[in-house]
Amino acid sequence: MTDGRGNGDAYLISLRDVHKEYRRDAFVVPVLAGIELDVAPGEFLALMGPSGSGKSTLLNLIGGIDHPTKGEIRVAGESLGTLSPSRLAAWRARHVGFIFQLYNLIPVLTAFRNVELPLLLTRLGAAERRKRVELALGLVGLEGREGHYPRQLSGGEEQRVAIARAVVADPTLLVADEPTGDLDSKNAEEILVLLQRLNQELKKTILMVTHDPHAAERAHKILYLDKGVLRS
Amino acid sequence: MKHLGYVLSHLWHSKRRTFLTVSSIAVALFLFCTLRTVMTSLDAGLRASDDTRLVVRHAASLVFPLPLAYRDRLAQVPGVVQVGYGNWFGGYYQEKKNQFTQFAVDAPTLFDLYPEIVLGPAEREVFLRERTACIAGQALVDKYGWRMGDVIPITGTIYPGEWPLTLRGIYRASTPDANEDAIFFHWELVNEAMPEGRKNLVGIYWLKVSSPSDAPRVSAAVDAIYENSPQPTKTETEKAFQAGFIQMIGNVSFLLSILGSAIIFAILLVTVNTMMMAARERTTEIAVLKTLGFSDGLVLRLVATEAMLLSIAGGVIGCGLAFGIFRKVNFTAGGMFPNFRVLPETVGLGLLLALMMGLLSGLAPAIGAARLPIASSLRKVA
Ligand SMILES: Nc1ncnc2c1ncn2[C@@H]1O[C@H](COP(=O)(O)OP(=O)(O)O)[C@@H](O)[C@H]1O
Numbered sequence A: 001m002t003d004g005r006g007n008g009d010a011y012l013i014s015l016r017d018v019h020k021e022y023r024r025d026a027f028v029v030p031v032l033a034g035i036e037l038d039v040a041p042g043e044f045l046a047l048m049g050p051s052g053s054g055k056s057t058l059l060n061l062i063g064g065i066d067h068p069t070k071g072e073i074r075v076a077g078e079s080l081g082t083l084s085p086s087r088l089a090a091w092r093a094r095h096v097g098f099i100f101q102l103y104n105l106i107p108v109l110t111a112f113r114n115v116e117l118p119l120l121l122t123r124l125g126a127a128e129r130r131k132r133v134e135l136a137l138g139l140v141g142l143e144g145r146e147g148h149y150p151r152q153l154s155g156g157e158e159q160r161v162a163i164a165r166a167v168v169a170d171p172t173l174l175v176a177d178e179p180t181g182d183l184d185s186k187n188a189e190e191i192l193v194l195l196q197r198l199n200q201e202l203k204k205t206i207l208m209v210t211h212d213p214h215a216a217e218r219a220h221k222i223l224y225l226d227k228g229v230l231r232s
Numbered sequence B: 001m002k003h004l005g006y007v008l009s010h011l012w013h014s015k016r017r018t019f020l021t022v023s024s025i026a027v028a029l030f031l032f033c034t035l036r037t038v039m040t041s042l043d044a045g046l047r048a049s050d051d052t053r054l055v056v057r058h059a060a061s062l063v064f065p066l067p068l069a070y071r072d073r074l075a076q077v078p079g080v081v082q083v084g085y086g087n088w089f090g091g092y093y094q095e096k097k098n099q100f101t102q103f104a105v106d107a108p109t110l111f112d113l114y115p116e117i118v119l120g121p122a123e124r125e126v127f128l129r130e131r132t133a134c135i136a137g138q139a140l141v142d143k144y145g146w147r148m149g150d151v152i153p154i155t156g157t158i159y160p161g162e163w164p165l166t167l168r169g170i171y172r173a174s175t176p177d178a179n180e181d182a183i184f185f186h187w188e189l190v191n192e193a194m195p196e197g198r199k200n201l202v203g204i205y206w207l208k209v210s211s212p213s214d215a216p217r218v219s220a221a222v223d224a225i226y227e228n229s230p231q232p233t234k235t236e237t238e239k240a241f242q243a244g245f246i247q248m249i250g251n252v253s254f255l256l257s258i259l260g261s262a263i264i265f266a267i268l269l270v271t272v273n274t275m276m277m278a279a280r281e282r283t284t285e286i287a288v289l290k291t292l293g294f295s296d297g298l299v300l301r302l303v304a305t306e307a308m309l310l311s312i313a314g315g316v317i318g319c320g321l322a323f324g325i326f327r328k329v330n331f332t333a334g335g336m337f338p339n340f341r342v343l344p345e346t347v348g349l350g351l352l353l354a355l356m357m358g359l360l361s362g363l364a365p366a367i368g369a370a371r372l373p374i375a376s377s378l379r380k381v382a
């Protein structure tokens, strides 16, 4: 349908009256209750809030891996609710890079092949894929570690491989769910610097959930999620 | 194709699982090929038998011989056009394990009774003339590397001693169902060497009748003649004779097939379970792939491909081994299955079965993976 990068939307992300509730047995657990949010391209946003407040839920909705109970979510020019599962998958491949707290690398694949995964969904040939993977690994400071398996890397290195994987296909948006949550302060610092560079130099829009006020300070803006609504 | 690397990485990284799964599927298919070959070789024996040939034997058992004197009387029974006879020799060549069919036969009538045995006229003539000559089937000759004129020493068990036979003819079978792994030589040779009490005894008579419809009448007539003699006979068509023999084995192989099917089914269940466990261990990983934009369909294919590769590998190994081994060792189960050959169609069916096992074992985990909801699968277990 639309390309999403230059179609005239002022915002990269727009949420209108987004609700999400979970059913647990007979109970309905309301998590998000009428979220309104606009994010301009190139922003670096931190999302904070108490544990269980729905930060991950919100991030997942924006990243197109979960569906709201009610409301509209437009990201990169698409209204996510209107996309079929396969189109949504293709949309994710094109527009979103995910970074998780626990890295979520595939243990049986080397760093190179982990980073290559998103490129397997493109038409790129093997040589071009190799070039881009090496570029991405270089960007996160892991050149020469292509052949290492996740278990041969430290936590900080694993997270950097995960970041390389998130950016290798050049997505519009990076969503990071507590990317430093499992790292010591030194490694956390390196990851944050890296995210900041991705935002400044490569103009990636970043949405980062964090518990750490220091981490949040790197962002342009901090939003707080509490009792199902956002405030700044 | 570029996704194959991912699948292979998984197989490579769980070497033990891969090895065990492939092995058990290989065992299942080896078993399948073997059991089916038992059936097909029995069938071939039946097809090769001729409705116009009757077999006359001692009514009590094949191990009791009949007098040679019966020959002339049998020839007079209306409907009989030819009478031949022979003794099962039951020896071996060089070593006990080299067993194959050896028949001491009334050579002059052999080719009339068994037109399936194809031999050139010159070779036939030399064979008939020479007392110690023998003819052997092409397959047997190939197996032991004999040449025309070779002296083949056969060690007797029923007829003790060393029997040097000269190879004077190599016969071919006129139909693929008939076999080429027997030796025929002169009944006279054996008979002459026997002590007084064992002379002039015949293991079985073969009667040629003019048409299959004569068979019941001739059988009844023959058995009636000797009904009250010290050596009563049992006469039946070669097909019935074979079938009786086969029924005995057939009951066993029916039992084996049931056991075999049960084993194959059990292995299938184990494989399904293994694949499901493998997929379940990978719940997070599959959710991650989907997050990266792998579609449900692609994830389904990846998981299914893994199961298929395991099954196909197992199938190729199992069927290949069955095909190769029985050919190499020329397995006959001590002569019970003279033509024990794993047919190409058996291999084909085996591979198809492997493919189906792959599909079945991959189906549930593949569908599970395709349906896996992303967000909740990524949540750390709360
Ligand atoms: N799949 C789910 N089923 C039921 N409840 C869920 C599910 N996912 C999240 N929740 C609940 O929703 C609430 C918000 O969860 P989450 O978004 O993970 O919070 P946060 O990331 O802010 O800690 C929590 O109470 C959690 O238990």
Ligand SMILES: [Mg+2]
Pocket: A055, A056, A057, A177
């Ligand atoms: Mg969370």
